[in-house]
Amino acid sequence: MRQGRVVVRAPAKINIYLGVSGPRRDGYHDLATVFHALDLSDDVVAEPADPGQVSLSVTGEHTGEVPTDESNLAVRAARALARYAGVDAGVRLTLVKRIPVAGGLAGGSADAAATLVACDALWQTGCGRAELAMLAARLGSDVPFALHGGTALGSGRGECLAPVMARGRLHWVLAVSAEGLSTPVVYAGLDADRSAHEVPPPEVPGALLTALRNADLPAVGVHMANDLQPVACRLRPALARTLATGRDLGALGALVSGSGPTVVFLVPDERTAEGLADDLVDAGVCHQALAATGPAAGARVVAS
Ligand code: C5P
Numbered sequence: 284m285r286q287g288r289v290v291v292r293a294p295a296k297i298n299i300y301l302g303v304s305g306p307r308r309d310g311y312h313d314l315a316t317v318f319h320a321l322d323l324s325d326d327v328v329a330e331p332a333d334p335g336q337v338s339l340s341v342t343g344e345h346t347g348e349v350p351t352d353e354s355n356l357a358v359r360a361a362r363a364l365a366r367y368a369g370v371d372a373g374v375r376l377t378l379v380k381r382i383p384v385a386g387g388l389a390g391g392s393a394d395a396a397a398t399l400v401a402c403d404a405l406w407q408t409g410c411g412r413a414e415l416a417m418l419a420a421r422l423g424s425d426v427p428f429a430l431h432g433g434t435a436l437g438s439g440r441g442e443c444l445a446p447v448m449a450r451g452r453l454h455w456v457l458a459v460s461a462e463g464l465s466t467p468v469v470y471a472g473l474d475a476d477r478s479a480h481e482v483p484p485p486e487v488p489g490a491l492l493t494a495l496r497n498a499d500l501p502a503v504g505v506h507m508a509n510d511l512q513p514v515a516c517r518l519r520p521a522l523a524r525t526l527a528t529g530r531d532l533g534a535l536g537a538l539v540s541g542s543g544p545t546v547v548f549l550v551p552d553e554r555t556a557e558g559l560a561d562d563l564v565d566a567g568v569c570h571q572a573l574a575a576t577g578p579a580a581g582a583r584v585v586a587s
Contacts, residue, residue, distance in 0.1 A: 385463020
C-alpha cells in the first residue's frame with residue numbers, strides 16, 4: 284500500500300579531517316576524510332502528487348537562498364529515484380531547513396539523501412539501501428554520507444565510506460557566516476596554490492583515528508585538519524579571526540568545515556558549547572553560533 288505522507292530527517296556533516304589530492308582527470312579530487320554527522324538536521328516531507336509531478340517548497344531558516352526549481356538537489360533526487368525504479372508517481376516535497384546553506388555542512392546533500400529515503404518509502408519502490416547509496420553517489424559527493432550517518436572514513440570523491448570506531452559523543456560549536464562560499468571556487472583555489480608541486484596522496488592520520496577510538500578529546504583537537512582551510516581563509520579573511528577567537532576562548536580544536544565558511548570548534552561538553560556559542564556571538568566573529576553534537580544517524584523516517 285502506498286504511504287500518504289512521509290517525513291525523513293537527515294544530518295548536517297562536518298569533516299573532522301579533510302585531506303585533498305591534486306585534481307583528477309574528471310576535475311574532482313580524491314579525498315581522505317573523516318565525516319561526522321551532527322544532530323543539526325533538515326527534514327523532508329514527501330506527499331503524493333499527480334504522476335510525473337515533482338514540486339518543492341522550502342520552510343525554515345535561509346529559505347531565500349534555496350532554489351525551488353529542477354536544479355534543486357532534492358528534486359533531482361526524486362527524479363533520479365523515479366527513473367531508476369520505473370515509478371510514474373509524483374511527489375510534493377517540503378524542505379524544513381535548519382542547516383545553513385552553502386556553509387560546508389552538506390545541507391543540500393542532506394536534503395537529497397532525505398528525499399531518496401522519503402520517496403522510496405512513499406512510492407514503496409523496494410530499492411535496497413545499496414541502490415539508494417548508488418543513486419546518492421551520482422547526485423553528489425557528500426550525499427552517500429548523509430544516508431550513512433555516524434562517523435565514517437570517506438575516500439574516492441567522498442562517496443566510498445567505511446565506519447570509524449569513535450567512542451562517546453562529541454560536542455561542537457558551529458560559527459556560521461552570513462554568506463556562503465562556493466565549493467568549486469575553493470577547490471580551484473587549492474589547485475592554483477599547489478600547481479607548482481607534486482601533491483602526495485592524502486591520508487587520515489592514524490593518531491586521529493586512535494584519538495577518536497579512545498575519546499581522547501585533546502588529541503582529536505590537535506589532529507583535526509583541513510587542506511581547504513587556507514583557501515577558505517584567503518577568500519574570507521574574517522575566518523582567521525573566528526578561528527583564533529574560539530581557540531583563545533578555550534576550544535580543544537578549531538577548523539573550517541569542508542569548503543567553509545562554517546568554522547567548527549570541539550569542546551568538552553554541552554555547557555561549554557553553549558557558553559562558547561554565546562561568547563563567539565558577543566565577540567562579533569560570526570553571524571550565528573550553534574551548539575551541536577555527534578555522531579547522529581543518517582537519513583531516516585521520523586514520521587509516516
Ligand atoms: O560532488 P559535488 O557536486 O557535491 O561537488 C561539488 C563540487 O566540489 C565539484 O564540482 C568540484 O568542484 C568539487 N569537488 C571536488 N572533489 C571532490 C568533491 C567535490 O573537486 N571530491
